[in-house]
Amino acid sequence: MRYAWIIGTALVLVASCSASDTPTGQVVPAKAPSVADMVSATNVPAMGQQTMGHGIELRTGYRLDPSSHYNDGSDVTVQRFRLGAIMHQSIRPGLMLVGDVDAEYSAYTFNQRDDTIFGKSGFMQDAVMLRLGLMVMAPINEKWAWQAGGSVSVAGETHADLWEAFNAGALVGVGRVVSPDLKWSLSLVGFGFEGSFLAIPIPGFDWKISERYRLATQGPGLNFITTFSPTTKLIVLSRWEYRQYRLDDDPPVPGGKYYDQRFPAGIELTRRFFRVLEVTLEGGIYAYQQMMIRDKDDNKVVTVVGDQSAYVGLRMSLQL
Numbered sequence: 001m002r003y004a005w006i007i008g009t010a011l012v013l014v015a016s017c018s019a020s021d022t023p024t025g026q027v028v029p030a031k032a033p034s035v036a037d038m039v040s041a042t043n044v045p046a047m048g049q050q051t052m053g054h055g056i057e058l059r060t061g062y063r064l065d066p067s068s069h070y071n072d073g074s075d076v077t078v079q080r081f082r083l084g085a086i087m088h089q090s091i092r093p094g095l096m097l098v099g100d101v102d103a104e105y106s107a108y109t110f111n112q113r114d115d116t117i118f119g120k121s122g123f124m125q126d127a128v129m130l131r132l133g134l135m136v137m138a139p140i141n142e143k144w145a146w147q148a149g150g151s152v153s154v155a156g157e158t159h160a161d162l163w164e165a166f167n168a169g170a171l172v173g174v175g176r177v178v179s180p181d182l183k184w185s186l187s188l189v190g191f192g193f194e195g196s197f198l199a200i201p202i203p204g205f206d207w208k209i210s211e212r213y214r215l216a217t218q219g220p221g222l223n224f225i226t227t228f229s230p231t232t233k234l235i236v237l238s239r240w241e242y243r244q245y246r247l248d249d250d251p252p253v254p255g256g257k258y259y260d261q262r263f264p265a266g267i268e269l270t271r272r273f274f275r276v277l278e279v280t281l282e283g284g285i286y287a288y289q290q291m292m293i294r295d296k297d298d299n300k301v302v303t304v305v306g307d308q309s310a311y312v313g314l315r316m317s318l319q320l
């Protein structure tokens with residue numbers, strides 16, 4: 001089970017360099033790169049498709065996860081608010097620097113039940129994720145391109161120990177334009193994990209099926225994109241969202257870690273206005289949900305599985 005978390009973290013790290021169509025999620029075991037970390041950077045241009053020049057994009061979003069019921073009797077409602085910016089700057093012809101910063105505030109509301117650890121007073125009411133990423137990318141020739149970068153983040157309850165909530169990771173990768181309609185990439189993700197170093201290779205692809213349809217990987221997920229017009233598109237998606245937060249020093253699990261794992265399947269409708277403003281409506285279901293707690297010594301305290309439930313959200317971005 002532990003290595004499943006590691007592989008999932010690596011997949012999400014790759015999302016920072018994949019097709020820029022859909023963001024999601026967050027955070028992994030302490031001292032490993034947070035899933036909130038690199039999922040946030042999903043608007044970085046796809047490898048081999050760097051935009052020359054410079055520009056800034058401001059992003060904001062809101063998602064509501066209505067009440068989800070878990071098999072220990074717990075019920076939880078989550079509201080997530082996100083704010084971020086991404087900047088790309090041409091350092092010299094062919095060499096692009098991309099930097100981004102993201103913040104997410106999550107408000108958790110658990111039903112108050114003394115017989116479940118999640119329902120005890122004071123457990124995980126709110127949490128914050130702050131992430132900073134930097135990527136350098138450039139073409140090698142007409143067919144190949146390379147990129148390298150990294151990310152640092154803090155993810156935890158608002159009163160958690162900042163150092164214990166710190167995560168970092170790095171990535172290098174190459175991409176190839178097989179044809180005007182098909183591109184693939186291979187990224188090597190590395191991060192420290194409990195005193196050791198791990199590196200995991202992650203493949204990806206972007207396939208333009210026709211002028212209207214496209215299929216592409218994005219970190220731990222798959223997007224099927226339908227383009228209705230130059231300003232409107234619909235995305236059918238499925239992916240893995242994985243968040244980890246460091247808990248504060250209050251009971252019931254002082255200094256522990258809270259894991260929130262979900263598999264959403266949904267749709268997103270995106271519309272661009274005035275060439276600079278993009279609005280996205282999203283909705284769908286969580287096909288699978290799991291919550292887990294580990295104590296300060298990394299011993300598992302409890303794992304529970306949730307029923308399927310719905311989610312809705314709104315995102316906006318502004319190009320400057």
